[in-house]
Amino acid sequence: MATIEIRRAHSFTKDQAKAKTDAFASNIGKQLGLKHFWNNDVAGFEATTGLAKGAKGSITVSDKDLLISINLPGMLAFMKDVIEKKVKQELDTVLA
Numbered sequence: 001m002a003t004i005e006i007r008r009a010h011s012f013t014k015d016q017a018k019a020k021t022d023a024f025a026s027n028i029g030k031q032l033g034l035k036h037f038w039n040n041d042v043a044g045f046e047a048t049t050g051l052a053k054g055a056k057g058s059i060t061v062s063d064k065d066l067l068i069s070i071n072l073p074g075m076l077a078f079m080k081d082v083i084e085k086k087v088k089q090e091l092d093t094v095l096a
Helices: 014-031 082-093
Strands: 002-009 036-038 042-047 056-061 065-072
Touching: 002 082, 014 036, 014 042, 014 056, 014 082, 065 082
Parallel strands: none
Antiparallel strands: 002 065, 036 042, 042 056, 056 065
16 A cells, blocks of 8 residues: 655635635545545545545645645555646645
8 A cells, every 4th residue: 555645835714725625625536536524624535436446545624734645555556656746736726
């Protein structure tokens, strides 16, 4: 299993950052078949079908930053760099 961790600072209120995180998770979810859910300030996600099947992780929202943690199953581990680049691009778009 491969893990991706990305921390990004933001200049939004926590509620604004959560809204942007929700938009980010929805967009990525549509592309990769991920379902996301909220537990306080943490958006968890998991792919039970589709291209990313078996991937799971979370996005923790704080007052100052977002911490994205993604666990990729063995079959997706070889694509870690490509997936990380795509997540960073999507994150840049959402946080702009």
